Amino acid sequence: MQKGEQNKLRLLLMGISARLEQNKDYFVSLAMEFRAGGKKFTASVKRAEGDPGWRLRFQGAEQDVSAQGAADFFAAHAAEYGESVLTYTERGKAT
Numbered sequence: 001m002q003k004g005e006q007n008k009l010r011l012l013l014m015g016i017s018a019r020l021e022q023n024k025d026y027f028v029s030l031a032m033e034f035r036a037g038g039k040k041f042t043a044s045v046k047r048a049e050g051d052p053g054w055r056l057r058f059q060g061a062e063q064d065v066s067a068q069g070a071a072d073f074f075a076a077h078a079a080e081y082g083e084s085v086l087t088y089t090e091r092g093k094a095t
Helices: 002-021 066-078
Strands: 025-037 040-048 054-058 061-065 082-092
Touching: 002 025, 002 066, 002 082, 025 066, 040 066, 054 066, 061 066, 066 082
Parallel strands: none
Antiparallel strands: 025 040, 025 082, 040 054, 054 061
């Protein structure tokens, strides 16, 4: 991924992390898919009780993350893989 594309992605992810913080009550899930060659890797973020409020699952491991932490995770992995898809789902719609 080129530097300009990384900067655009980080800007987009800043908006998504802000939306996560502002719409906690409407948030359903954040699905991430990374592809490299013929392999597909998935990650998900779901609402969790307590602080920071989100739980990230990737390759069988789970960890608590903040909204910014989830965005940073996607940006870091998107740079490593050939194709990346992020699906943000709120109650009533998917973006």
